[in-house]
Amino acid sequence: MDRLAGLRKGPKQGINGEAGAVxxxxxxxxxxxxxxxxxxxxxxxxxxxxxxxxGFEGVSSAAQGVGDFMSELVK
Structure with missing residues (x-):
């Protein structure tokens, strides 16, 4: 009966509360x-x-690379 009570606590708590600790x-x-x-x-x-x-330059460079890749796929 105690095991069922632990299961009813919900997905965030679990039986021992490991998920709650995470x-x-x-x-x-x-x-x-x-x-x-x-x-x-x-x-x-x-x-x-x-x-x-x-960081913004890195994101811009990555977006440019993806755009170049997609352009080459279309050709």
Whole structure:
């Protein structure tokens, strides 16, 4: 009967609560990343702007490559 009670808790908790712990760990990791990004922006805004620019250039380059690939497929 106890096993059925554990199954009724739902998909996020499971029998031993492992899935709930994973969700909690993901939340903590997200908070740590957000705090790190804010700290980086506050302490070195010029470096943070450079990193964002490099990121956008990378995305733009990747999009250009995909566009070139699709153009060659059509030919």
């Amino acid at each position: 969700v909690q760990a993901k939340k903590i990791a997200l908070y740590v990343i957000v705090v790190f990004v804010l700290y980086t922006i506050i302490t070195s805004p010029a470096r943070a702007a450079d990193l964002v620019q490099v």
